[in-house]
Structures are given as structure tokens and as C-alpha cells.
Amino acid sequence: MSVASTHPRAIIVGIGTECSSFAPHRTSLSDFGIRVGSRVLERFPAVQSGELDAVDFVAGPVARALPGGPVLRAAYDTLLEEVLDAVRAGAPWDGVLLDIHGAMLVDGMDDAEADLARRVREAAGGQPVVLAAAMDLHGNVSRDFAGLVDLPTCYRTAPHVDEPETRDRAARLLARALVSGVRPARAWCRIPVALPGEKTSTRVEPAASLYASLADPPDGVWEAALWVGYAWADEPRTAAAAIVVGEDLGAIQRECARIAKGFVAVRADFDFCGPAGSLAWALDAADAASTTPFVISDTGDNPTAGGSGDVPTTLAALLADPRVVSGAGDVVWSALVDPEGVLRAQDVGIGGAFDGDVGGWFGWPSRVRLRGVVHRLVSDAAGDVAVIRTGQLQVVLTSRRTPFHSRQDYARIAIDLGRTRLVVNKIGYLEPDLHRVSDGWVLALTDGPVDQRIDHLDVRRVRHPLHPFDDIGDPWTAQVELCGPGAIR
Ligand SMILES: [Zn+2]
Known part of the structure; x- marks a missing residue:
């Protein structure tokens, strides 16, 4: 007789890419590679090694494509159905780990990652399910997304030399929440700055110090994450953003404001990472x-x-x-x-x-x-x-x-x-x-x-004010919003 595991259960799924609104290319189904099984788990060394054995992690489909033009709607719908089928097959889940990029555009849709998070949450079991996300720091993170995902985080280096560490951090955060039964809240702040990727290398200042400051968060904070955003996506959510997760509501709001203000203060100091x-x-x-x-x-x-x-x-x-x-x-x-x-x-x-x-x-x-x-x-x-x-x-x-x-x-x-x-x-x-x-x-x-000269772009749909298109004012006041716990808006 086999004894069923009583550990919390979590599924890993994702659809990830990065899309320029200004690219004539369209990303189609054949541009995506879909990982399943051990090829998903190998992206998470801490899961694969057994370090997080207190949670039963299950690999669902994780689709990724080379960055390019917006994803064809039919391609997204097909991939989404594949993800949702896998989620529904094992539902209800205690947790979901989204393995995504964060700057996907889908033809005819804004904020594709929020749509993905919402649909996955519904399929996984709704409000009680704890969602985590491992992302690229070039993602654009909306208030809607922050409301849907309990434990989002992203890379702290560009070029990205911390990809497995970031995915492991997301898996550890999810395991911590599921094992402890504590559902932390998060503080989100839009940072009204858009920067070209080549100005945000973490090998040089000011990005180096901004990201270094995330490593040792204050008491009551589980995770502090900073997205520099993706400037070539012409949609309302496009901007940098900070999300801080933790149990101490005061601490997460203060830390989120600190990160956002620190970013805005040095916005003019970002420069190309080479001549x-x-x-x-x-x-x-x-x-x-x-x-x-x-x-x-x-x-x-x-x-x-x-x-x-x-x-x-x-x-x-x-x-x-x-x-x-x-x-x-x-x-x-x-x-x-x-x-x-x-x-x-x-x-x-x-x-x-x-x-x-x-x-x-x-x-x-x-x-x-x-x-x-x-x-x-x-x-x-x-x-x-x-x-x-x-x-x-x-x-x-x-x-x-x-x-x-x-x-x-x-x-x-x-x-x-x-x-x-x-x-x-x-x-x-x-x-x-x-x-x-x-x-x-x-x-x-x-x-x-x-x-890279983003002020040359014919940007039409971004939310204003947004540096460098607008003067965002000095002093600038961080507007931090509390989200969660759960999917509360
Ligand atoms: Zn990136």
C-alpha cells in the first residue's frame, strides 16, 4: 500500500518572451520551445537537489521564445490552453511557480502576464493558491500583476548571470509560504522611468549599487525586487517597478519606497555601459x-x-x-x-x-x-x-x-x-x-x-509622466500600494 504524500503541492508553468512593439516580426507558435518534466526541473537546482523536499514540486509546461515582435494571439491562446490543461489536471494546488520573462506582448491584449497569472490562479484553485514568479528584470510589472502574484521576484544582474539563483529564490519563497502557512503581503510601486537595456548593466553604476542594496532586506521583509522594465513595449504598464514582499506591512512599504526613490534619484545617471x-x-x-x-x-x-x-x-x-x-x-x-x-x-x-x-x-x-x-x-x-x-x-x-x-x-x-x-x-x-x-x-x-535612443521612438500608449519622455518632477513622491495577501485588489 502506498502512502500519499502530505506535503504541500506546487506546479511550475510558464509562457515567457520579450516583445518590442516596434518590431515587424510576429512571434508564432513555432518560435516557442516547450520544456516539460526534468527539463523544467533542471532550471531549479534547489528543487532538483531535494533541498525543497518539504514541497512536492511538479513540472508543467514552460514555453519560451527568443525575444522578438508581439506574440500572435492564436499562439498565446494555444500555449495558455496547454498550461491550463496541466494545471487543471492536478488541481487544486497549494502553490504555483510561474517561470516567465515579464515583457510579453500579445496582439490585441495589454498586460499579458496579468492575464496568464489570473487564468492560472483560477485553474489552480482560486484565491487560496499561493503564486510565486521568477522573472527577468526587464519585465514590466503592473499593479494588476502585483495583485495576482504573492511572491514575485526577478534577476539582480544584467547581463543575467544569476538566472538559476533567481528561480531558486522564487522556489524557496514559495516553499517558505507553503510550509509555514504564512501568506505575506506585498508593496508595489510604479517607478516612472523607462531606460534602454544598454544603460542598465549591473556591471556599472548606478544599477550596481541599486541591485546590491536588495541583497540584505530589513526585518519583516522576505524579498525585495526591482524591475528596470522594458522600454520597447508600447503599452500602459511600461515602466520600472519595485515589489517588496513580507509580513511587516510598515517594513515592506518603507523598503519599497526606498528602492523606488533611490531609482528615481539617479535616473539621469544611467549611461551606456560602453563608449x-x-x-x-x-x-x-x-x-x-x-x-x-x-x-x-x-x-x-x-x-x-x-x-x-x-x-x-x-x-x-x-x-x-x-x-x-x-x-x-x-x-x-x-x-x-x-x-x-x-x-x-x-x-x-x-x-x-x-x-x-x-x-x-x-x-x-x-x-x-x-x-x-x-x-x-x-x-x-x-x-x-x-x-x-x-x-x-x-x-x-x-x-x-x-x-x-x-x-x-x-x-x-x-x-x-x-x-x-x-x-x-x-x-x-x-x-x-x-x-x-x-x-x-x-x-x-x-x-x-x-x-537605444528611446526618445526617438514613436511611443503612443505608455502612461505619462514617464522619464525620459516627460519631466516627472523633483522632489518625486513614491506612491506605494499594498497588495494582498492573496488576490485581493
Ligand atoms: Zn533581460
């Missing part, structure tokens, strides 16, 4: 450098920040610059998603002449004529790639949206970065591996769906 300027300035800097490889981040269309990957304006500038095309040493530009261009290159084969317009695959309104020689063709599980050579410049065309953010990514297409004079790359701040290999690096503030 930044126009593309022309960046090419001058590369020309003056004697180091190899020099890296220029082509920031406006970075696919891992929500770019479409189909913006060719930097390519036009490179083709027009004789220092690039006819200079000494190889130059690589990566990458442009253009399945038609890849097919054309495959048709003519290696060594064949390539002549055609590229760019705008998803609808970015410009194309560039590219003439050169098909230098390399690669086909593997990650998709098809064609490298077109024009003089010293190698142009990387891909059949799918593909980041080239590590040496491994370039090795896949037989490009040795150590022998490349200049790498121009659709990326923001360099991922650690590329950071190590680069010898000289600048950020080019280029056109695209994730243009």
Missing part, C-alpha cells in the same frame, strides 16, 4: 584601432532584445565605406535574417556571384542591394546560413532569426574571430564570451525595433 555613438563615429573608432578583433555592437536590431533581425541599414553604411570594403583585414557583419537571400546563395553555390536586394524580411521598410561572391554555405539543426563576401566584408545571411553572441556561434560558420579585424554584430552589451575575445568595443546607436 556609444553614431555608426559613423563607431566606424571611425574601429579605423583608428590597432587591435583585433574590434567589435561594434549594432544595437538597434539586436534579436535577443526584441529586434526582428531584418534591418539592413548598417549593411548599407558598411558597403559604402571603402575602409570596410577595401581596407586591410577581414570585416564580418552578422546577421541578417533573409531566407530568400540564403536560397539564392544556395542556388548559385560557393564561388558563384550573388546579386540581390536583402533586408526587410519581416517588413522593416528598407532593403539594400548586395553584390558579392558566395563565400560559405552552412546547413545544420540551427538553420541555413550563407556568407556573402564583398571585398573584405563578409555578410552573414540566415534562414532564421539567429544571434551570433559567442565564439561558438561564429565557429559554426567557420569564422575565426581572432583573425577578423572588425566584427559588427546585432547585439547590445557583449555577452561574457564575446567580451573576453574582443579587443576594443563600442556601441553604435543604430536604427531598429530596439533603438
